[in-house]
Amino acid sequence: MFRSLIPALLILPATMLGQEKKSPRQYGISIGVMQPGQQNSITDVAGVKVGHTTLIKGDSVHTGVTAVLAHGGNIFQQKAPAAVYVGNGFGKLAGSTQVNELGNLETPIVLTNTLSVPAAMDAVIEYTLQEKGNENVRSVNALVGETNDGYLNDIRGRHVTKADVLQAIRNASAARPQEGNAGAGTGTICFGFKGGIGTASRKLPASLGGFTVGVLVQSNFGGALQINGAPVGEALGRFDFSDQLLNNVDGSCMIVVATDAPLDHRNLLRLAKRAMLGLGRTGGIASNGSGDYVIAFSTAEAARIPHNPDTRAIMTPVLQNDAVSPLFMAAIEATEEAIINSLFAAETMTGRNGRKIEALPLDKVLPILEKHNSIP
Numbered sequence: 001m002f003r004s005l006i007p008a009l010l011i012l013p014a015t016m017l018g019q020e021k022k023s024p025r026q027y028g029i030s031i032g033v034m035q036p037g038q039q040n041s042i043t044d045v046a047g048v049k050v051g052h053t054t055l056i057k058g059d060s061v062h063t064g065v066t067a068v069l070a071h072g073g074n075i076f077q078q079k080a081p082a083a084v085y086v087g088n089g090f091g092k093l094a095g096s097t098q099v100n101e102l103g104n105l106e107t108p109i110v111l112t113n114t115l116s117v118p119a120a121m122d123a124v125i126e127y128t129l130q131e132k133g134n135e136n137v138r139s140v141n142a143l144v145g146e147t148n149d150g151y152l153n154d155i156r157g158r159h160v161t162k163a164d165v166l167q168a169i170r171n172a173s174a175a176r177p178q179e180g181n182a183g184a185g186t187g188t189i190c191f192g193f194k195g196g197i198g199t200a201s202r203k204l205p206a207s208l209g210g211f212t213v214g215v216l217v218q219s220n221f222g223g224a225l226q227i228n229g230a231p232v233g234e235a236l237g238r239f240d241f242s243d244q245l246l247n248n249v250d251g252s253c254m255i256v257v258a259t260d261a262p263l264d265h266r267n268l269l270r271l272a273k274r275a276m277l278g279l280g281r282t283g284g285i286a287s288n289g290s291g292d293y294v295i296a297f298s299t300a301e302a303a304r305i306p307h308n309p310d311t312r313a314i315m316t317p318v319l320q321n322d323a324v325s326p327l328f329m330a331a332i333e334a335t336e337e338a339i340i341n342s343l344f345a346a347e348t349m350t351g352r353n354g355r356k357i358e359a360l361p362l363d364k365v366l367p368i369l370e371k372h373n374s375i376p
Helices: 096-102 114-130 162-170 232-236 265-281 325-345 362-371
Strands: 010-012 049-057 061-069 078-089 109-113 143-147 196-203 212-220 252-259 291-298
Touching: 049 162, 061 114, 061 162, 061 212, 078 096, 078 265, 109 114, 109 162, 109 252, 114 143, 114 162, 143 212, 143 252, 143 291, 196 325, 212 265, 212 325, 232 362, 252 265, 252 325, 265 291, 265 325
Parallel strands: 109 143, 252 291
Antiparallel strands: 010 049, 049 061, 061 109, 078 291, 196 212, 212 252
């Protein structure tokens, strides 16, 4: 594999990490009933950008960073309405309490591995302090999430540096981000197979507002895999607690939900909760040792919260409660598809101590889906 040719630590661009694999939709697998956005990506939400830094060193280091930016401006000065929902709190999501206390997001969202959260926070703080217009800022709420990639990665080596995080932030773009073994998903495992980064979106029809919901996941959890309703994990004999040896259900899943709908913190929290239903539809169980978090934010310019407001009162238009149900459904479907996309895109990896995690065996999975009418 390409990895064996790398004697030293490299930061790899997406195009060098293997040939692009087919997505579920390219196999005819359409998850849900709503239509995806143009790229079927979180970057279908106008203004959202995603950047990766992928770190690979021999068979020991397989980790990285993924950054999600809510808009292209100064996020600290023009904060995005946001909320964090905790599906299961076995994790280290730094900055979450202030997001829920004040109802806004003021920095890029960074995902990495568990022991690299401090380095990532340092980088996000530096990035924010150096932004033009932030010369007098004395407090920064860096929002950094993680999953534990220590099975394939030398996590104790803490190889992610501040420079790696800053690169992911500064290289973020509106292009469809690489999925699978990229960025924060480089060393993750999902349902006993190679996991990684996944993304998907849904576009509401004009009659329902025409809004877009996009999701990005860092999949690193277990359960009994289901794809479009088909019991794939059971059929393969690969599901947690099927015997005393296959019980590696613990892990984590970071889920980022973006929408251009004008939602306030309260309805963004409700939206975030629905993303966990999407995780459940894939067979995830949010186990005792799994840190399952959802970060939801709105990019609607009219809903942004200025750091230095001109008035005491906030006069922000937001959707009525009755108008958010289509967004809930969009978040569920996009989360489910993003997780499945992460599995289809991921490639087999041999990591720390020669441990090998196989990619999802599509030659076996596709016949199972056909048998259960999960492929038209």
